[in-house]
Amino acid sequence: MPEFSLSKEDTAVVFIEYQNEFTTEGGKLFEATKEVMEKTGMRENSTKLLEFCREKGILVCHAPISFEPGHKEIAAQPYGILAGIKDGSAFEAGSSGAGMFEPMKPKDGELVVKGKSGLCAFTSTNLEFLLRQHNVKNVILAGFLTNCCVESTMRTAYEKGFKVYTLKDCTAATSMAAHEAAFEHNFGMFSVPTTSGDIMAAVTA
Amino acid sequence: MPEFSLSKEDTAVVFIEYQNEFTTEGGKLFEATKEVMEKTGMRENSTKLLEFCREKGILVCHAPISFEPGHKEIAAQPYGILAGIKDGSAFEAGSSGAGMFEPMKPKDGELVVKGKSGLCAFTSTNLEFLLRQHNVKNVILAGFLTNCCVESTMRTAYEKGFKVYTLKDCTAATSMAAHEAAFEHNFGMFSVPTTSGDIMAAVTA
Amino acid sequence: MPEFSLSKEDTAVVFIEYQNEFTTEGGKLFEATKEVMEKTGMRENSTKLLEFCREKGILVCHAPISFEPGHKEIAAQPYGILAGIKDGSAFEAGSSGAGMFEPMKPKDGELVVKGKSGLCAFTSTNLEFLLRQHNVKNVILAGFLTNCCVESTMRTAYEKGFKVYTLKDCTAATSMAAHEAAFEHNFGMFSVPTTSGDIMAAVTA
């Protein structure tokens, strides 16, 4: 049993980048994330959590990333992770890679975060607008990559005063070492690290 | 002749909400903005400015606003301007009102700002991401409403350190009084108020 | 009687720039704000409101602005309102002008917002951090200048999802025209315009 309880009224789950590029055979980053996804079972666990949220009426925000053909949103000579995305033409709008992971496609009426061109799910998007308009206090984070977008989002959410929960069984990185280092060294500073099972128990309690 | 010059390399024009709701007969706010649009000729002037930018290779960012059916992005019990938008079902995605003003439709390859659910064109969008990735220093603002979204965007852009130019002949409010009060009392604090003619002269110079 | 009520637990008043530069004979902007201050009685009304907050235990945030000698925080060649501040050496740290208005000096234990180098009281400061850490939902704004810092703060607070209240009798601009135009055309879009009397009645109710 978790040591916390969650009220449905002021809680939201943000599902970050459940897109074929990561989740599905043929996706450009699938080979990189496959091992962690399989070890943590994060695709199955996340799907279950999404279904739980729909059943209970917990606010869901899907936060995909995409770029127009040519990745013209990104600098002509980028560096770091954005260079990798541009060079690999990853998450190109309209491509199958940018498409949502089939079992977790947004349903009509669910909130889909718009504008995500960067890493943190807040920085270039309407995510904060959505959360504040819905009086959200507790933000539960799941998705890709543990130590990239999920971690940046966690850090920002913490500073913005949300109570942040991160899910070790619903996140994945490009190696178990990166995934585990993030939880071991960083996630406890900016969130309550937990699991999807504990989240569901905390809501039901 | 303007007292400033502009380099094409570090300048962008942000066209805010050139959408039928404002610009076109039948739009939900057309009757409200019609008088100012006609008096300032802002639709014709803006169209010319857009064509000039395309010709000269100046960066263009289109910044429309839209909401999913039901306006579920907005609070259940909103107040202020967002209450007006929700109550009137304005800018509903897929509706003709949310459609772009025909003469100023984005061309393939032009940047379209995503996420605009609020008033300031920075707050809930990827606008800053786009401008920074493109090394923009000078931001030229045009569109709707002079004292609402244009003014909020101007104030934010100024604080972010951009050199901001606002165009009296390419903006419109719901009354000449509101339009003129904004320029008279506020715009000089946060921008260089000017005209599209001067902008074009400043680039060509 | 106001049409709203306010809970002490989730409400804060932000007092913007009650500093001698504006409020007191000899201040560099005193001659500019004097007329409006006298007509609205904003110094007396604000002092009363501050005392009311102290009595009732309502959270108070003082938000002064200041610059190091030489105003080196500001660009070498600024424009707009920051140019005016730098050219006039206004709000220089340690000067009497930057000092707090005597009747409204912060008491030990009251929150003083830090970092204000720009206009919006959020942009360069820890104001949002303070408000979120204290679970504030309602933000009441008072101070200087109606159409500059108060208005920028109001616009940002609104987008951030706070319920914003602005006080016509506790704000001042450099002319009655600017003060009134702000309330007439802009403040209703981003706040509930009201008075200090109504705020006090709404808390007591």
Place this chain on the structure above:
Amino acid sequence: MPEFSLSKEDTAVVFIEYQNEFTTEGGKLFEATKEVMEKTGMRENSTKLLEFCREKGILVCHAPISFEPGHKEIAAQPYGILAGIKDGSAFEAGSSGAGMFEPMKPKDGELVVKGKSGLCAFTSTNLEFLLRQHNVKNVILAGFLTNCCVESTMRTAYEKGFKVYTLKDCTAATSMAAHEAAFEHNFGMFSVPTTSGDIMAAVTA
């Protein structure tokens, strides 16, 4: 030799939290950071880098953190890293722990970032204001803790479009494992990881 060069005109070094709490015997976190500081020599390296910046005229921003007695800026019932800071009364304004590390005290005329109550050096401060007003493009980060404030600052700076450089020999965490995991898994995504020696060579080149 580094593979990059740096122009003095658009570069700034941000020194994060060189305060006795971390750097000096008796500081509340000194025992925790001591091992990494000694192994990386970060105090000596950072002092040398600061002297180099002063000599060359490179912009320096000191970014200390502090809280008023009682840590009333922080929530009544905080969690995560802010709970640790509050419970331990760390960085209390006026205490020796909050004092600057003697060899790196800001000189008159150097910029001192204000408002830092959170972890990211941008979020609750005037740092971005300072960098934009000074036309900074390259941001070099040094200080404490590698995987906490330095990393959050790096992530935000990257999204804001700065070219970010992080210094493995001028940062420290509470364990070598945390320090090294940050550089191994995360820093290359959001910065150019390098050393103070390479920075100095890149400026001189």
